[in-house]
Amino acid sequence: MSGVWNGKTPDASELAEPDEAARTSVPDAGGSLAYEDRVVALYLVETPYSLERAAEVIAGEQSTGTFTAVPGETASLKERHGAQIEWIVPLEETEAPTLPGAKLPPGHDGRYRRGKIVVSYPLVNFGPSIPNLMSAIAGNLFELQELSGLRLLDIELPEAFARRYPGPKFGLAGTRWLTGVYGRPIIGSIVKPSVGLSAEELGRLVYELAMAGLDFIKDDELNANPPYLPLDRKVRAVMEAIERAADATGKKTMYAFNITGDIDEMRRHHDAVVAAGGNCVMASVLSVGFAGLAHLNGYSEVPIHAHRNQWGMLTRCPGLGMEFAAFQKLCRLAGADHLHVNGLDSKFYESNESVVRSIRACASPLFGGYETVPVVSSAQWAGSAPATYEAIRSVDVMHLAGGGMLAHPDGPAAGFASMRQGWEAAAAGIPLGEYAATRPELARAIEKYGKG
């Protein structure tokens, strides 16, 4: 075993933390394990075998191996094309396997060993291709019977990927430029009810929200091109409202049209949005795949708002799937200008610590750039600002509230004002209640949404 991570060799004590911390506090991914020609993957492994044996099975499965030796599998071929075990750091042991179906070694002692392992894969095996990268670093590994747990924690990609995938065209700077919002989060909302509004109803709502001064509005992920309101008609209704409001206010609200769909359909819908003067499209990454996202990024002329619905399927079991640290790199590489990360105290299972890690991950440079705007969303309102700001010490996020802004007792304009006031208070370090004393919108928001 050899190798370094961010220029330093990790030792067991550094990584041997308990529980959630153990599985998520991966070495900071800003730097890179210095390979120009290898992809490096960090896994959490659980196995009834030794960690060394588990790592060998993983490396063998994902390079030259089959279950029995075959002709042509020479030592020099293995040398050139074999995956390599870089390091293994043991963590705790457990008596119950996380996942079913593991085969037990003869004389198994009843213990399942956990550890972090780093495996590097020769780039020459698959080239800088996200789809083929996934078959290499994930592939069949999760099904191996030598493992009772496997989670991809992080990846380091060689520069060749940056040459192949140009990444976000707009990112934070482009989104700030298009919305004209500086010095505070880009504050927006999601059309609610998610589904069912007619063109007229939607147009009226969007007009109201745009007149209220919102920076950003988006379709819900459940609403793309429904038969009762096809995207072309939706675009007409929404853009008429956006432009009419812009004529009155001088500010053109950014609207993310959900163009999630089949490959050619996405292109038609993107083009329809752009032709109508729209300035953002939205895609559900896991519905269209990294390949679909990268394809969209190949022709897109406006920021891509990337929604991560279905992500829970890949990440909620702590001993399976993938960490957001790895996922967000692939999203950014494929072109996500904005990327959803949940929010603090959301309606979802994710811990606030995990949400904060996700926001930070999006903000850390990838290949020196590839900036994406973390989209903080889910059960948010003005009162979500202080804790969020305290955790990230930054206003470089998009902050979305649905009901938490639209259902403000005095209407969306007051809701929007309350959100701005929440961030002002947060950035100034003034307690929310104190700041609200002279700001009725914030005061009324606290009255309605505040928990204490």
Place this chain on the structure above:
Amino acid sequence: MSGVWNGKTPDASELAEPDEAARTSVPDAGGSLAYEDRVVALYLVETPYSLERAAEVIAGEQSTGTFTAVPGETASLKERHGAQIEWIVPLEETEAPTLPGAKLPPGHDGRYRRGKIVVSYPLVNFGPSIPNLMSAIAGNLFELQELSGLRLLDIELPEAFARRYPGPKFGLAGTRWLTGVYGRPIIGSIVKPSVGLSAEELGRLVYELAMAGLDFIKDDELNANPPYLPLDRKVRAVMEAIERAADATGKKTMYAFNITGDIDEMRRHHDAVVAAGGNCVMASVLSVGFAGLAHLNGYSEVPIHAHRNQWGMLTRCPGLGMEFAAFQKLCRLAGADHLHVNGLDSKFYESNESVVRSIRACASPLFGGYETVPVVSSAQWAGSAPATYEAIRSVDVMHLAGGGMLAHPDGPAAGFASMRQGWEAAAAGIPLGEYAATRPELARAIEKYGKG
């Protein structure tokens, strides 16, 4: 609650089975819950709340809901666009949550309730679009804090999906016609070593296998368009070998070129395969997404061999993700002519019972057709035939062996012969050892690979 599944209302006793059986023996999916305008999804749920409450949260989240009431969410809108709870069948309770992060209700009794629920979604919310279907039936559900487990077990789709997605163009009949193989499985192999062979080495190996009479050869999922042997060169080397062997034997072996890649790249590679006289392409479904697969199916002129690598990530945790019953429907709808299902006694964690269910699922009609060839693979050899045949009573599969055929002591031709002999014995009900008495290829295979 109302509704039927396959024309009958399930009752609790019918579904209240323990453990794996409980989570997988979903009502047979051949029929359909009779809706022309709704998608029906069957879930396994685990919750610290009541099952009724969990079902309501699911239905609310995936239709009109937000965490607080918003203007415009009228009763008639909810009526038209709301998801509907069709039935709830309680299963066992447990004291430990399957997934982390569930919020506990006040006064929680320490129990987590499991059950099966069926939810139907109005098609009008998303239309017959696989990408948007996924956002509706999966979406953010797996992250809900009211749940400590959620698994999509099966789906029933209205005919509108069949009108939108034409499905496999070749399927079993087309693949049999192209390979000329009838009355037994289509027997093939995977190029091993998976990676690293030069064009010359690959050409030699493919020629040898084609001369050995193999019906089918495929690239490994790790090998698509590697820089050391770009697909165009691979196609030339392979097709030269295939054609030269066909000239000698009169039989053109089907070769599945792995064209997994970015969207436009796949099209170029498909066209290159077809232009060179190739007769099959392969794609890793989860690398290219359902949208990528459907796009490929929009222009493909040869069968699509669908590999399911990364599937373990979605399915190995019993309380999360998806069952193959649901997954295979989406693959077939999107155009999978062949679909991988693992094999009996494979190197993977999956139980033989689960593999058999998968094979049967692929064979059961979808919209009265959409036939796909189940691809039985992983640690297979001649001796895998009897148990496979006994379980499925059919030879309508593709049976792949890598090392189990290529590493036969007397070479690939003998390996191929042994596989055919294995299936002959199986179909005739003759014990393998007995059948091998006069068949040296099978005898030598048993000698090398047989475990007893």
